[in-house]
Amino acid sequence: MEQTSAAARRAPDLRDLRADCGSCFGLCCAALPFTASADFAVDKAAGTPCGNLGEDFRCGIHDRLRGEGFTGCTVYDCFGAGQKVSQDTFGGQSWRAGGREHARRMFDVFPVVRQLHELLWYLTESLALPAARPVHADLRRALDETERLTRRTAEELAELDVAAHRQRVNALLLRVSDLMRAGAGRRQNRRGADLIGARLKGADLRKANLRGAYLIAADLTGADLRGADLIGADLRDTDLTDADLTGAFFLTQPQLNAARGTAGTRLPASVTRPGHWTS
CATH class of the missing domain: 2.160.20.80 (E3 ubiquitin-protein ligase SopA)
Incomplete structure (x- = not known):
């Protein structure tokens, strides 16, 4: 069963595919792991909230992330998956409010939707490329299919073979690349x-x-x-x-x-x- 809100039915443009942290529950700060390195000052396990994440889901060191050793946070972008999962897939209920199992489901779904939104970015961009016009119909079908996948339930998204879908879309993006780079040598x-x-x-x-x-x-x-x-x-x-x-x-x-x-x-x-x- 898919989500059916008006916002979900509207085809995305690139503005829809940018992170809106004010509409997210800090999913990237809690769901994803990171390892102490040049990009992150400390280790953090997947599903464990970052120590800098406040009760209001805001980063306590956002204005000095680079100076504090969290450069990796400054380069990350979810392509709008954070607000999609937070507000659409889970209806605005945060992972803190819904209990441990609810949080686990949110954390499992977030990386899947992030991959789908990245594909939406490439497909949406491709449809704006005049040289790709010969495959615009195929691109539109792939975009519509990918958007439908993002509207699936949490259970369906957790079971989705997103790698197989990426492979199918990538074959189409390769055709776009050939058209864009014709004569490159x-x-x-x-x-x-x-x-x-x-x-x-x-x-x-x-x-x-x-x-x-x-x-x-x-x-x-x-x-x-x-x-x-x-x-x-x-x-x-x-x-x-x-x-x-x-x-x-x-x-x-x-x-x-x-x-x-x-x-x-x-x-x-x-x-x-x-x-x-x-x-």
């Missing part, structure tokens, strides 16, 4: 490439296939990434100073938040300039 295929720490200052990466590429700490200062496919690329600590990413697609806010850039970095309209970037 073999030299621009760097799918899954190990480019950790690579010196790519000023590199011509127009229409490059960078799907799943490891660009951790790579120097892309002044690089031309116009029209590049960046789905799943690891941009942690990547230097995007003065790089041109206009027209790049399948770039998400969490990827960008993990990178470094400046006011001179040119971005596609689908993302916003991170507040911690230098001016």
Whole structure:
């Protein structure tokens, strides 16, 4: 049985797929695990609320997360899954108010809906790409199917084979990439490439296939990434100073938040300039 509210029936746009922490019960701060590292100051088990999470579901150190060693929190985004699970799937009842089993169900469902919302992001973006028009009908069907899945009950979502659904959608997104990158040439295929720490200052990466590429700490200062496919690329600590990413697609806010850039970095309209970037 699916949720049937008017908000749930309305097809999403990218504005629906951004986190609204004021409408969530701090699910990412409670449901997800993290390990003490450069990204997190302490260990935390899945299903255990972060020690910085207040009774009002607000972060007690939100304005100084980076200084306190919680950089990982500043780059995370749920694509709007937090408010969807909190307000729609569980009808506005928090995990604290519903008891232990209720909390467990919320924590199990949240990562599933987060994956579905990430797919909604890619599908919604694809429908706005004129070059992808030959597959717009297929994209619309996939988007509608994915949206229907997000409206399933908690029990149905917990049993959903989300990996199989991702695989089906990914096949369609690959077709979008081919259409967007037509004429790019073999030299621009760097799918899954190990480019950790690579010196790519000023590199011509127009229409490059960078799907799943490891660009951790790579120097892309002044690089031309116009029209590049960046789905799943690891941009942690990547230097995007003065790089041109206009027209790049399948770039998400969490990827960008993990990178470094400046006011001179040119971005596609689908993302916003991170507040911690230098001016």
